[in-house]
Amino acid sequence: MASVSAWPERLSGKQKRAIEELVAGQEYANQLQILFCNPSSFQETGRLSSPKIEELIHKILRSFDQTLAVLSSVESAEVSQSQTASNEDSSIGGRRRPASKEKRGCYKRKRTAQAWTVVSATMEDGHAWRKYGQKEILNSEHPRSYFRCTRKYDQGCLATKQVQRMEVGSQMYRTTYIGTHTCTNHSFKAPPLIITDSECWGTATVNISDSSIPIKQHHDGQSDLSPTSVAVKQETKEETPTTPSDLTDLDSVMWKDLMGDGLEYCSEPAGMVPNVYASCTEMRSGNFEELEFGIKPMEFENDFEIEFDDSE
DNA sequence: ATAATTTGACCACT
DNA sequence: AGTGGTCAAATTAT
Structure with missing residues (x-):
């Protein structure tokens, strides 16, 4: 053949x-x-x-x-x-489109990629991002910033993220990652999110029974970011009727719970707090492929019952 | 000089 | 029509 x-x-x-x-x-x-x-x-x-x-x-x-x-x-x-x-x-691969504004904006929006929301005290996540936009968001105190992977044109990496400062915590940022990094950028540091306890999967509840959670590192990851995550929630964007402010409230509640429940293992520098809450959103069902943050899809089966007959 | 960010306009969705 | 995501020229940073 x-x-x-x-x-x-x-x-x-x-x-x-x-x-x-x-x-x-x-x-x-x-x-x-x-x-x-x-x-x-x-x-x-x-x-x-x-x-x-x-x-x-x-x-x-x-x-x-x-x-x-x-x-x-x-x-x-x-x-x-x-x-x-x-x-x-x-226009692509070259420099810029010279003043031909008529054809501007012939782009598709919202690929069917997965999205994760991470709440963190830092916008840093070890990847190289390039800001391409900022937007005032209705009912939000702070604008939302849009980033794409710097390797987009290099290697066709389609990963993007949106970062918005949260209303209450003031120090916290809500980062939504859309799409997987496909670039081979070996200079990146540790990923922002590592799931260490499979028991918290599916229940969407925090489970930090072990207060001495080891900062699990990636195979060859560095330690300077020391990310520690405690909860990941999976949800479906289409089935989320909540308004942005509702989400914020939800998150702040989660954040309060977390803070009250023992994030003292955090050994970050002053003002630095690890990721505390992440929600996993799938824009299309039946696909648990995102592993960027060390997520272990197989462990969804605890509650989500992964079926191997892919309906659809 | 080149890379990154800012910012208003354009456009997709709802 | 309103909102939010993306584009790209202008501006700023390296």
Whole structure:
């Protein structure tokens, strides 16, 4: 069959990379299938709990991410190329669109990406972001800032985030991450959110039974950010009838609960508080692929019952 | 000189 | 029509 090297040479490097990603993902899926057929993958509980399976799922989903990112950037490049060939200037990849305001804003909004909301005392999360907008938000004291990954045009990384200072805590920022980082930016520091206790999944409640929660580090993560998260909530954006102010109230309540319940393990510098609350939003159901913050999708099964027959 | 931010306009959604 | 997300020229920072 068609191996990667046998593809027509007109394929760009990015297209080849997309194919390679898909092939890798297929390989991981095959391995996963083998594991599923192997009874030793199941514990006495009958649940899948092998870390290997989690790892494979992670890899598979990441493969999709990478492929999508690569393909998206290829598309952009092709468009700009064809436009250059025809007559117009290229706006993507080149500098700026010179005063052709008529065609301005031919962009799509809101891809079907996942979003997470993190409440933190800092806007820093270890990734390199580029601010591209700011907006006054109705009924909000502070404006909302919009950031995209600095690798957007480099590597087609589609990750964005929105940061807004919270009304009450004044020191706290609500950060909504949209989309996964697909860039290979190895200079980034520790991610902002690490789930250390699987028991808190699904219940959306805080569970800091162990006040000496070790600052879990990523495989090769640094310690200067020392992120500690205590709660993650999953929700569906479409089914959230609450107004922005309601959300804020909810968060401040959560924040109060958390503060009152023992965040003293925080060893941050003065004024620095770790992330205390994160909510996970899916714009499309049935996909627990986000692993950027160390989230372990498999552990949703405690309450969410991941079904492996993907309806839809 | 280049990169990042600011800011008003444009546009998608509801 | 109102609100919020994105674009891109102008401005500021490095």
